[in-house]
Amino acid sequence: MRLYAIVILFVCLAASNLEAKSPNIVLIISDDQAWTDYGFMGHPEIQTPHLDRLAAESITFRRGYVPDSLCRPSLATMVTGLYPHQHGVVGNDPPPPAKLKDLPKRKQFASKEYLKIRNEYLKQIDDDPKLAEILQKKGYLSHQSGKWWEGHFSKGGFTHGMTHGDRTRGGRHGDLGLKIGRGGLEPVKEFVDMAIEEEKPFFVYYAPFLPHTPHNPPQRLLDKYKEKTPHLSIAKYWAMCEWFDETCGELIDFIDGKGLAEDTIFLYVCDNGWITEENASRYAPRSKRSQYDGGTRTPIMVRWKGHVQPQMNETDLASSIDLVPTVLHAVGLESEITPEMDGINLLDAEAVKSRHKIFGEILEHDIQHMTDPVASLRFRWVIDGEWKLILPHKGREPDAPVELFHITADPFEKKNLAESKPELVSKLTKEINNWWPVD
Template sequence: MKKSVWIALLFLVSLSVFAQETRPNIIFILTDDQRWDALGFAGNPIIQTPEMDRLAIGGTYFENAFVTTPICAASRASILTGLYERTHGYTFGQGNIKQTFMDQSYPAELRKEGYYTGFFGKFGVNYPGFSELFDEGEDYDRNGKFNDRRGYFFKTIGKDTVHLTRYTGQQAIDFIQNAPKEKPFMLSLSFSAPHAHDPASLQYFWSSEFDTMYQKVTVPDPIMATEADFLAQPEYVRKGENRTRWYWRFDTPEKYQHSVTGYYRMISEVDTEIGKIRKALDEKGLAENTVIILMGDNGYFLGERQLAGKWLMYEPSLRVPLIVFDPRKEGGIRNSAFALNIDVTATILDLAGAKVPKTWQGVSLNSPDLSKRKEFLTEHLWQTPIIPPSEALRTERWKYFRYINDPSHEELYDLSVDPLEKNNLADDPAFQTILQELRTRMEKKIAAYLKNR
């Protein structure tokens, strides 16, 4: 009898060890407002991101990664739940996200699968059950009580007040060092950087050791930033928050240089923390079984069309960096398929060997089905006077979008010859058939996602 008990115990222990050895640890890194080309590997000749570049070189870099909604709150809800904003219904001013969606969020599903979970940084979604969602974690963002550098400098390590990026990096290192050995872990890191600190006149803040970076650099003027490019926008865009924040950050050459180099410094600081995190994995002997996913939560205007912020349906607002580094696989892969923020959710479960809920609307980035996606819906549904809500259909060749409160204003771009989206073809008689076809296809997608609510 005793021998049978010992055999049973040894079997259970071996199963636990097997799970840890075969199921990878997963680290998901989300940056705030990092646009797709704010990355050395993407071809940016100025920004220095050696650690992010290393991940891309050794992993899979998704050349056409987009968000399904270009605003942080709704995009983060989509990443958590694997659902379109049209389906989960969450954005600013909507109260708490619905519990039914959070019950099938990726952290909830991973805990069911025996993963040890952690989250540090900007959660960005109103949800009273945060403390029960993860095994350990802390939700924090820029401190809006301060209209100066203290918005980013209010957390401490020991007796030292440090930048939020350094604080988040240290939380990650501590988590890795103390995670239980008998379980694989899933760690979500949500950096507030490089988001500007909106209440502050200087907008961008970084640690002092990054002061000398980009000091001798003159950033080229933004493309498509003429008065004509600005005046081509509807009045509600010209008078909206995209223009207001342009005055905060880019309306003089001096502000533009300060803001863009500050934005780059903040990304480089995140990059440095990624290097420290990878070193901690090496020292713990976990590097060869830890998958790292890196993504931005939405795109960002750096003065294009004399605008700032995100929210609109143009490429700078929608495109984001996306890298999956899996040390168990051959790297150096560039994937040109459309990859979406809602795909990250399915990818995390796929990596864990878990079943993806049927209600989720994304696909794993490792799935051959990804290459079958030839178009996608993207939308910004927040009804606020300062930002016009809009919706778009993006195909491999075309971009069609309209403003929800002004559906008569439509825009159509042939991206194969006009990647900057300069020539709106919506009123051109030669393109009315394609305009109507894209409008119909978009409305069918909208109806399908509404049915899933």
């Protein structure tokens, strides 16, 4: 009888340990890529076999979005679970001193006066919830690589990382971290190996400077795409998308190869969209920084092998504000979800089906005020089911029209229906004002 009791106790302890095992988290973030520019999203030329495979193994939300189509605010949302106007990072660079405002950026950045302001703005994220910092409560090690604007990686709660964030040494949006992907994956691989050796769950933030400019892909990929388009700038961008895909495949295969496929949650999102101009490697209108889906839409994926049934979700809405709540639910830290977080758990089918609308805000590239987000506001938008309303803020966009699109039937937003549907415009305007009322 005593032996039986010991066996039962051993089994219970083993089961308890099994249940307590926390999944690893890998967040993959593309940098400047349109929602259309993947094989699984139907692009006729761009080949992304590794991301296609990830999509097939994930709950993949084809109607995913980021609130703002600009990298710094967008990235801050992914790690805080808050909208830009909530976390306070509402643009890429804070306002320079008045006497410097007409100078080129490089001269502004050389100023000691502006350095003080830039460092001051790094405090915006200090009081916000940060995913890596929260995960430390369950013993997670975390690693930052790639695009990161908020100073030293430790300011984001990461235990390890690549970005030093020193504004006097080129620290602006990632510095040494921007070598990841383009220069291989060794820092991430070394971190994963260390976490495994220490028997700690890990969080990898992988945000390579890809397919972002400079569009300088390997020659083998450029040659491949030069045959598919007469425009060199477009061929370069398409090749960059495949180069990014290759690095994602290397990362996924490395972690799966460690036998961690069922113990790791992979999440995928893009910071903002991109449409390449035909004659230059720069973004076209209606993409990056715009209020249109070319800037804000992105596929969002969640893969957890052995735990989550893959699904290609064509209809339901997802947002990058959902990433933090999804992770916190998955690791048993849902009590850390604050009342300010409007996101849902993307692994909760009922919550996904119950949501009918998502919101966003389009802000200036250059921050207009250190503490007032409204000063930088250009547009607010809502998607409610099949409809999208874009509401200009008169303070920054006095001449812009209100725009209403039947977004499922008109995904490239070619026909503005605002004048023909005033009641719907009124309804959706109220929804926006209830979400974030501004003067």
